Amino acid sequence: MKELNRTYDPSRESEIYARWMEKGYFKAKVNPDKTPYTIMIPPPNITDKLHVGHAFNNTIQDILIRTKRMQGYEALWLPGTDHAAISTEVQVVKAIAKEGLTKDDLGRDAFLERVWQWKELYGGTIISQLKLMGFSCDWDRERFTMDEGLSDAVLEVFVRLYEEGKIYRGERLVNWCTKCQTTISDAEVEHEDGEGHLYHFKYPIHGEAGEYITFATTRPETMLGDTAIAVHPEDERYTALIGKNVIIPMVNRQIPIIADSYVDPAYGTGAVKVTPAHDPNDFEIGQRHNLPIINVMNDDGTINNAGTHYKGLTREDARTKIIEEMTAKGLYIKTETITHAKGTHDRCHVVVEPLIKLQWFLKMEELAKPALEAYTSGKLKFNRERFGKVYQHWLTIIRDWCISRQIWWGHRIPAYFCPEGHITVAKTTPEVCSTCGNTNLRQDDDTLDTWFSSALWPFSTLGWPEKTPDLDYFYPTNVLCTAQEIIFNWVVRMMFMGEKYMGEAPFTNVIIHGTIRDDKGRKMAKSLGNGIDPKEVIEKYGADVLRLTLLSGNAIDSDSRFYWERVEFCRNFMNKLWNATRFVLMNLEDYSDDSCNNPLEVEDLWILSRINSLTKEVTEKIDSHELGMSTQKIVDFIWDEFCDWYIEMVKPRLYAKEPERAMERRAAQETLRKVLMSALKLLHPVTPFITEDLFLALQDKEETIMLSSWPTFDKAMDNIEAENCIEHIKSAVRSVRNMRAEKQVAPSHKFEEIIVQPADEYARKLFESRKDLFSALAGAKSIIVKSPSRELSHATFDNSLKQSPKGELVYAGFTAGYLYVPWTVDTANEKVRLTKEKQKLQQELARVDGKLNNQGFMSKAPESLINEEREKQAKFTAMLEKVEAELSAL
RNA sequence: GGGAGCAUAGCUCAGUUGGGAGAGCGCCUGCCUUACAAGCAGGAUGUCAUAGGUUCAAGUCCUGUUGUUCCCACCA
Numbered sequence A: 001m002k003e004l005n006r007t008y009d010p011s012r013e014s015e016i017y018a019r020w021m022e023k024g025y026f027k028a029k030v031n032p033d034k035t036p037y038t039i040m041i042p043p044p045n046i047t048d049k050l051h052v053g054h055a056f057n058n059t060i061q062d063i064l065i066r067t068k069r070m071q072g073y074e075a076l077w078l079p080g081t082d083h084a085a086i087s088t089e090v091q092v093v094k095a096i097a098k099e100g101l102t103k104d105d106l107g108r109d110a111f112l113e114r115v116w117q118w119k120e121l122y123g124g125t126i127i128s129q130l131k132l133m134g135f136s137c138d139w140d141r142e143r144f145t146m147d148e149g150l151s152d153a154v155l156e157v158f159v160r161l162y163e164e165g166k167i168y169r170g171e172r173l174v175n176w177c178t179k180c181q182t183t184i185s186d187a188e189v190e191h192e193d194g195e196g197h198l199y200h201f202k203y204p205i206h207g208e209a210g211e212y213i214t215f216a217t218t219r220p221e222t223m224l225g226d227t228a229i230a231v232h233p234e235d236e237r238y239t240a241l242i243g244k245n246v247i248i249p250m251v252n253r254q255i256p257i258i259a260d261s262y263v264d265p266a267y268g269t270g271a272v273k274v275t276p277a278h279d280p281n282d283f284e285i286g287q288r289h290n291l292p293i294i295n296v297m298n299d300d301g302t303i304n305n306a307g308t309h310y311k312g313l314t315r316e317d318a319r320t321k322i323i324e325e326m327t328a329k330g331l332y333i334k335t336e337t338i339t340h341a342k343g344t345h346d347r348c349h350v351v352v353e354p355l356i357k358l359q360w361f362l363k364m365e366e367l368a369k370p371a372l373e374a375y376t377s378g379k380l381k382f383n384r385e386r387f388g389k390v391y392q393h394w395l396t397i398i399r400d401w402c403i404s405r406q407i408w409w410g411h412r413i414p415a416y417f418c419p420e421g422h423i424t425v426a427k428t429t430p431e432v433c434s435t436c437g438n439t440n441l442r443q444d445d446d447t448l449d450t451w452f453s454s455a456l457w458p459f460s461t462l463g464w465p466e467k468t469p470d471l472d473y474f475y476p477t478n479v480l481c482t483a484q485e486i487i488f489n490w491v492v493r494m495m496f497m498g499e500k501y502m503g504e505a506p507f508t509n510v511i512i513h514g515t516i517r518d519d520k521g522r523k524m525a526k527s528l529g530n531g532i533d534p535k536e537v538i539e540k541y542g543a544d545v546l547r548l549t550l551l552s553g554n555a556i557d558s559d560s561r562f563y564w565e566r567v568e569f570c571r572n573f574m575n576k577l578w579n580a581t582r583f584v585l586m587n588l589e590d591y592s593d594d595s596c597n598n599p600l601e602v603e604d605l606w607i608l609s610r611i612n613s614l615t616k617e618v619t620e621k622i623d624s625h626e627l628g629m630s631t632q633k634i635v636d637f638i639w640d641e642f643c644d645w646y647i648e649m650v651k652p653r654l655y656a657k658e659p660e661r662a663m664e665r666r667a668a669q670e671t672l673r674k675v676l677m678s679a680l681k682l683l684h685p686v687t688p689f690i691t692e693d694l695f696l697a698l699q700d701k702e703e704t705i706m707l708s709s710w711p712t713f714d715k716a717m718d719n720i721e722a723e724n725c726i727e728h729i730k731s732a733v734r735s736v737r738n739m740r741a742e743k744q745v746a747p748s749h750k751f752e753e754i755i756v757q758p759a760d761e762y763a764r765k766l767f768e769s770r771k772d773l774f775s776a777l778a779g780a781k782s783i784i785v786k787s788p789s790r791e792l793s794h795a796t797f798d799n800s801l802k803q804s805p806k807g808e809l810v811y812a813g814f815t816a817g818y819l820y821v822p823w824t825v826d827t828a829n830e831k832v833r834l835t836k837e838k839q840k841l842q843q844e845l846a847r848v849d850g851k852l853n854n855q856g857f858m859s860k861a862p863e864s865l866i867n868e869e870r871e872k873q874a875k876f877t878a879m880l881e882k883v884e885a886e887l888s889a890l
Numbered sequence B: 001g002g003g004a005g006c007a008u009a010g011c012u013c014a015g016u017u018g019g020g021a022g023a024g025c026g027c028c029u030g031c032c033u034u035a036c037a038a039g040c041a042g043g044a045u046g047u048c049a050u051a052g053g054u055u056c057a058a059g060u061c062c063u064g065u066u067g068u069u070c071c072c073a074c075c076a
Helices: A010-023 A052-070 A085-097 A108-132 A148-163 A220-225 A280-289 A305-310 A315-328 A365-376 A385-396 A450-454 A469-474 A486-502 A534-541 A543-551 A564-586 A602-623 A627-655 A659-683 A688-698 A720-743 A761-769 A771-778 A794-800 A827-852 A855-860 A863-889
Strands: A036-040 A074-078 A167-177 A182-184 A189-204 A212-217 A228-231 A245-248 A253-259 A271-274 A332-345 A353-362 A415-417 A423-425 A479-483 A509-513 A751-757 A780-785 A808-811 A818-821
Touching: A010 A108, A010 A543, A010 A688, A036 A052, A036 A469, A036 A479, A052 A074, A052 A479, A052 A509, A052 A534, A052 A543, A052 A602, A085 A108, A108 A534, A148 A167, A148 A423, A148 A450, A167 A332, A189 A220, A189 A245, A212 A220, A212 A271, A220 A305, A220 A315, A228 A280, A271 A280, A305 A315, A315 A332, A365 A385, A365 A486, A385 A486, A385 A509, A450 A486, A479 A486, A534 A543, A534 A564, A543 A564, A543 A627, A543 A688, A564 A627, A564 A659, A564 A688, A602 A627, A602 A659, A602 A720, A627 A659, A627 A771, A659 A688, A720 A751, A720 A761, A720 A771, A720 A808, A720 A818, A751 A771, A761 A771, A761 A780, A771 A780, A808 A863, A827 A855, A827 A863
Parallel strands: A036 A074, A228 A253, A479 A509, A751 A780
Antiparallel strands: A167 A182, A167 A353, A189 A212, A189 A332, A228 A271, A245 A253, A415 A423, A751 A818, A808 A818
């Protein structure tokens, strides 16, 4: 047996982790004798080190993996990182800017070299952080979305989709960032409300001098590209004008007035300028009416040739100048200040410009079907129904996916152009153009959207497109665990790629968890400086405490706040567990587990029954992914039932060193050890380090708790009778403690003798057999148990105790009866207490009577419930009578 | 504008088939009782946002209202 320090000390965590690694406990291999259980880590972006959100996300996964591993599954948790195309490129661009360099200064190859250096640095940091937190990933299988195997999978999928005709090039209006010079996906556009201006202008109507149509716009610079004015078809103000033309003065172009029901007659003037090249809605109107598309802007946001004399101006300057020109021509009316939503790029916060671009698209209609079907048929489950609805909604409104990006960091699109403009798509650089045989080929400069590679993550990490044994054994995975905002970007895309290339959904369960916020409920953000660094918590308190903090006190699907007070509470709990184990060890010196036939006492049967139901509950809660609840149950059990009650209950037996009581003592030791071991196992997935440490201190047969067997529910251990007995004893103990507190009796004071007047034979036997237990908990030198009496009352009991010293009569519960505690009676206090008690009982009784007198309840409620209420009625009536008798006796 | 949440003790939050309102922190009282003061024992505190409805029975189900958060879309 080992000796433990007096207080919990997390400093040994790294040592324990090193041992696990050395022993290879995290490794998973194809094993036909076991059922696989697989989780793919959501690969963290290599843009930055990990924050507490990652700690939370991965703790959830580690709990599941560790539980399943102990339950005998072949558990694989595959780790890795994501190249995070745009965000990483932005970070590296910022970094080289500090050296006064730009991407173009370095050139593509040298720039990518710098990004790889960044990747080595941050990828390494991330992996070491994950290890610091104790995560049991199979590190031999670590993957990166741009490593050789995964890149091969990406190219394979691109080529196959292209050959199938699902990937096409198209001119489409895309979100364009004029700063980053790239398209960005809808998901990367942030919408923020801001102050803006609504400018009212009028265009002269062609051929009708003095006639105008008035419209409003927030973006006058795009007027250069207007190709129509639209009004609502039923707007009577304008019906006469439909079909006529107006003139755009700056460019002197005639455009038609058209009718489209998109226009809201109530907004602005009811007339809208239509700029298909610079607005998504206008683009759609343009499609419907076959309007020309006039792009007036360069990639950097300046006006192009189409803008005549505005050419070369920035969009901001062009706006000012156009307002001036319109004013000079008497066509400007007024400016309103409004708040409206502006789309900005979530990386650089520059206002997004919709632009017409030639892009690569993936057709979604067919791919989306099986992904949607998986959910509607119930094959794919979310931990909460509402997240499933989000998934479903997105898939029903899905559009084609723009998969090309004008950046360097990422998987370069395997498309090659010949001078004739033919496209050859191939995994390896082709020698000649597949159409015309030209040997002068140039690869597309664009790279793929970062989510293209992560969409393949569940199978590319297992060796796909090769047909590997790993892939066969570990795919599909069991659980995917991520945050809500990732549902569209990632969950959906993994689903359709998995269905398409594996013929099977990549996972059956999705766990969506909430966000960890700061103590004021704000999101943690660099700009606010309110982020919590996991390392800070780990250095001060250890990884176990961090993990427990994130998992306790909250349902995992809702957002939670990070409080240092909670961290301290969790640390305190670790210390409690540490000391409970220390206590057990101190009392096990002479214990050997070859003796299993020692007679168990009722409290042993009670705690065994309790840990047994706890095992059932915790296992069920983990299986249904209610990890906050499962964790809470274990903590409550250990602290309340095991430490505060059971340990106190066994002290008399443990301290009884007489040889004739050796059997009793053995039984207590055996039970203590057994229950503690089970509790440690149940807690291990949440706090792996401390439980390993304590497990090893308690026994030397198994070399790790990680691979020990998960406790199982045993119906034979269920013991309702023992639970009832202990409830009676606890109730009696509480009554005495209550009296002590009210009368301010020092806890160290031992009452001479407490006399128990049980209500029935059952209670008499109970108290008679567990006198030592009761006296220890209640603080008495001796216990006298009287014959049972149904005729309990203060008066009769008092009468029977004439020889006893003056004392206090304490009610101990309906069955347990009365306790006579030697102490001076304080009549006034006692009156107050009893009056309160009486009121309480009267309320309870009124409620029960109300139910039992209710015809509806009696005829419709289940019989068991009615019986329960009847029992309560009898119980409360009897209790009330006693209290009243006591009151009148005073 | 569309969708989804949330509103329970002073604070932070549990409460998943409807059947006597819970925890932690904080607060008050008494204790350094030979595992633990990072502890022990005891205590106070709630018209479960609001108005209706369903039901024998509603924190729990339905509807409206108010406040609040998030996601998606977006107004020329």
